[in-house]
Amino acid sequence: MPWWRNKEIxxxxxxxQSFLSKYVFSLDHKYIAKQYxxxxxxxxxxxxxxxVAFRMQLAWPGxxxxxxxxxxxxxxxxxxxxxxxxxxxxxxxxIMIAGLGNFVIPLMIGTDDMAFPLLNMLSYWIFFLSAxxxxxxxxxxxxxxxxxxxxxxxxxxxxxxxxxxGLIKNLFTGGSLLILAVALEFAAILLxxxxxxxxxxxxxxxxxxLMDVPVVIWMIDLATVDFMFSVGPLVAGAVMLLxxxxxxxxxYDPARGGDPILFQHLFWFFGxxxxxxxxxxGLGIVSxxxxxxxxxxxxxxxxxxIMAVSSAFIAMIVWAHHQFVAGIDPRMAxxxxxxxxIISIPFAFIMFALVASFFGGQIEIKTPMLWALGFVVFFxxxxxxxxxxxxxxxxMYLHDTYxxxxxxxxxxxxxxxxxGMAGLYYWFPKSTGRMMNEGLGKLHxxxxxxGLNLFAFPLFFSGLNGxxxxxxxxxxxxxxxxDWIINIRHMATIGAIIIAxxxxxxxxxxxxxxxxxxKAGKNPWKANTLEWVADSPxxxxxxxxxxxxxxxxxxxxNPKRSGSDFWPQNEQ
Amino acid sequence: xxxxxxxxxxxxxxxxxxxxxxxxxxxxGFIACYALTRFEYPEFGSNEAAxxxxxxVGVINTLILLVSNWxxxxxxxxxxxxxxxxxxxxxxGTIILGLVFLAIKLGYEWPHDIAEGxxxxxxxxxxxxxxxxxxxxxxxxxxxxxxMTGFHGLHIVVGSLTIFGVxxxxxxxxxLHRVELxxxxxxxxxxxxxxxxxxxxxxx
Amino acid sequence: MADEKxxxxxxxxxxxxxxIAVLLIGMVGISISMxxxxxxxxxxxxxxxxxxxxxxxxxxxxxxxxxxNLVAYLSVVFILLWFFGVAPDTIMIPLTIxx
Numbered sequence: 001m002p003w004w005r006n007k008e009i010x011x012x013x014x015x016x017q018s019f020l021s022k023y024v025f026s027l028d029h030k031y032i033a034k035q036y037x038x039x040x041x042x043x044x045x046x047x048x049x050x051x052v053a054f055r056m057q058l059a060w061p062g063x064x065x066x067x068x069x070x071x072x073x074x075x076x077x078x079x080x081x082x083x084x085x086x087x088x089x090x091x092x093x094x095i096m097i098a099g100l101g102n103f104v105i106p107l108m109i110g111t112d113d114m115a116f117p118l119l120n121m122l123s124y125w126i127f128f129l130s131a132x133x134x135x136x137x138x139x140x141x142x143x144x145x146x147x148x149x150x151x152x153x154x155x156x157x158x159x160x161x162x163x164x165x166g167l168i169k170n171l172f173t174g175g176s177l178l179i180l181a182v183a184l185e186f187a188a189i190l191l192x193x194x195x196x197x198x199x200x201x202x203x204x205x206x207x208x209x210l211m212d213v214p215v216v217i218w219m220i221d222l223a224t225v226d227f228m229f230s231v232g233p234l235v236a237g238a239v240m241l242l243x244x245x246x247x248x249x250x251x252y253d254p255a256r257g258g259d260p261i262l263f264q265h266l267f268w269f270f271g272x273x274x275x276x277x278x279x280x281x282g283l284g285i286v287s288x289x290x291x292x293x294x295x296x297x298x299x300x301x302x303x304x305x306i307m308a309v310s311s312a313f314i315a316m317i318v319w320a321h322h323q324f325v326a327g328i329d330p331r332m333a334x335x336x337x338x339x340x341x342i343i344s345i346p347f348a349f350i351m352f353a354l355v356a357s358f359f360g361g362q363i364e365i366k367t368p369m370l371w372a373l374g375f376v377v378f379f380x381x382x383x384x385x386x387x388x389x390x391x392x393x394x395x396m397y398l399h400d401t402y403x404x405x406x407x408x409x410x411x412x413x414x415x416x417x418x419x420g421m422a423g424l425y426y427w428f429p430k431s432t433g434r435m436m437n438e439g440l441g442k443l444h445x446x447x448x449x450x451g452l453n454l455f456a457f458p459l460f461f462s463g464l465n466g467x468x469x470x471x472x473x474x475x476x477x478x479x480x481x482x483d484w485i486i487n488i489r490h491m492a493t494i495g496a497i498i499i500a501x502x503x504x505x506x507x508x509x510x511x512x513x514x515x516x517x518x519k520a521g522k523n524p525w526k527a528n529t530l531e532w533v534a535d536s537p538x539x540x541x542x543x544x545x546x547x548x549x550x551x552x553x554x555x556x557x558n559p560k561r562s563g564s565d566f567w568p569q570n571e572q
Numbered sequence: 573x574x575x576x577x578x579x580x581x582x583x584x585x586x587x588x589x590x591x592x593x594x595x596x597x598x599x600x601g602f603i604a605c606y607a608l609t610r611f612e613y614p615e616f617g618s619n620e621a622a623x624x625x626x627x628x629v630g631v632i633n634t635l636i637l638l639v640s641n642w643x644x645x646x647x648x649x650x651x652x653x654x655x656x657x658x659x660x661x662x663x664x665g666t667i668i669l670g671l672v673f674l675a676i677k678l679g680y681e682w683p684h685d686i687a688e689g690x691x692x693x694x695x696x697x698x699x700x701x702x703x704x705x706x707x708x709x710x711x712x713x714x715x716x717x718x719x720m721t722g723f724h725g726l727h728i729v730v731g732s733l734t735i736f737g738v739x740x741x742x743x744x745x746x747x748l749h750r751v752e753l754x755x756x757x758x759x760x761x762x763x764x765x766x767x768x769x770x771x772x773x774x775x776x
Numbered sequence: 777m778a779d780e781k782x783x784x785x786x787x788x789x790x791x792x793x794x795x796i797a798v799l800l801i802g803m804v805g806i807s808i809s810m811x812x813x814x815x816x817x818x819x820x821x822x823x824x825x826x827x828x829x830x831x832x833x834x835x836x837x838x839x840x841x842x843x844x845n846l847v848a849y850l851s852v853v854f855i856l857l858w859f860f861g862v863a864p865d866t867i868m869i870p871l872t873i874x875x
Contacts, residue, residue, distance in 0.1 A: 232596070237605075256698065596855075603855070
């Protein structure tokens, strides 16, 4: 059989591997996780710079932006569209789902690799291909897509399309290539997701019952299930949109009998569960970090999981709250308002449980814990303002204003940034064998937190005042040119610049720590879960002998265990 | 339903079920879109639209696909009995029947429809037509027809290649569990056709 | 691999195929001879039964554990949910009900 199916060879460190098979086409889940995470961080930076560029236009209209030049309406729209696309599909998904899941799942369940290592490697390279197609889309004649990340037809079906130009010319346009890139990215994550689910179900350590599986893995698996069930209609819808562009079909063209609202429904049926797909892993990461740094069990662990499962289901029936003003049937608007308000209940429960986990704990504020705390505090702001948007009546006024922008940045930045950073700082010692610099880490946190609040909080107020989204220059809108709103635009831009600049501290920290950080040892945080049993960094095959699991993951400060405030899962 | 817990299902089979669920939602998306549009436009049932499809050719194709599913299950049973010769020939039979299906669809049905002026974009047919007229709606039917049968055909190609890959990798009697996995994908193709055939050919 | 034989046992595949073929004939018969909404309902029902049969018998879903069944059926459930969520917008159910 091929060497990568032979468990003995895989678990020995000495088999011969060429450079390509060791570093490029590696089948090792830890390596694939690094590939996903690094690609994700690079694209997060690109997406962030796009945002800084268009925010500069908003604060100082007509300015000559370094590296970009003066923006016109089309270029502004391109930056806005691709900022969101990149952040969702080439930053959040690879970091929070693919990178996190690939690194953490086999280690935490005590096995040597994923269920399908070859499929795992293929999914990364399909993902990489999708990133290449995305970058190509920016270079096409006419530029990248400029339709908003939501790609609503008829604009997205006709932008840069010449009906007489033929298939190939219309395929090589920004909008068409973007659709293709997104479809490839979906395929990659779908294939990776199959790996996660089968591995968790089938390859757990001896004695690990479902409730002994750490919460972060539950969350990643639930997110994968949500993704799998919701992406189908959008794949169908995206193919139909692509066909409208390249084959001149009429799926979304009202003159041909098509319906633009159909695309909206297809898009948001996926688009809404997608935000929970990125949220759940963030909640999971925080659920791992809080017990470790409070030295006590996670409060209501079983109920957190039950609430996560129910929210994953409810997430599938709230989608049209993005379409309240699109002209949908008012009776459905009523239904979706109700389900949207209901979905706040399981998440509120989880937030309360996380807060309750602090009570009576011995709290140690290391960098991962700081990021986790920041997540809990700032996500609350985002979550609560979501309820305002969820009421159809109020949304009539708030839709497409900066209130919504502030809401979703107060949810997405805590989820992806704060949650992702918490995970990065927490598992960096395991992945590289070195500790990160605490001082730099804390500085990184406080600057990012400052940047987030300076950027997003003022936008609630300008949004409430009617400042509309996706406008490149407010000169034509006199009510938006009053002093206090102009000041808010300035503040938000400075906040965005601070967020971007603060990430340089992260890069410095990573480079410094990876080469000369303090050696971490196996279990620097004195945590219970199985990944801390392996060496840092774990070798091929992860564990010298496969561990068994004797208890749940959060047995901290258990009175039955004398002499130690933690009780690892693999010790009798 | 089995009493066996999901943890005891072999990982290849479990993985294939997740893949099938994922593919079902994708095709389900296409099917639901067509269904919504069909309810809206009875014109889809007219003689220029669904009426122009040859029912009996469709029935023959459906039977061919059905038989190919039977040959695939027989191949699976042969694999369980370790009868390598029978397994191989029935897998080849499945591939050949699948290719016959494609040949009829791509060699007869599609060219026949295109010759009558129904293409994927029906650009010539709709040139100059009034927005919202019946000609426009009929062209939308053909958009859906070519799109969905095209993707179904693509899955037959992928399925055939998969079965071929399994023939190669089981030639020495190893990896026999893969026969069932390739079979599951082939049955997915049948599942989709079971919905597509009545949707296009029968509801008119 | 040991689970293969155990999990579904020997089956009469010709009979299963026969049932599907009979349903097919039924559907074609309805298509030729009936009209109106009865026709649509009849064809949809028979197609659904065929779908169920292929899934449970040919793909051996009925021999799989409950959670695998759940995964397969949920895919259909979510598509139906989406369909009914969108239908009021596309199929234009009259608004006079609420006014």
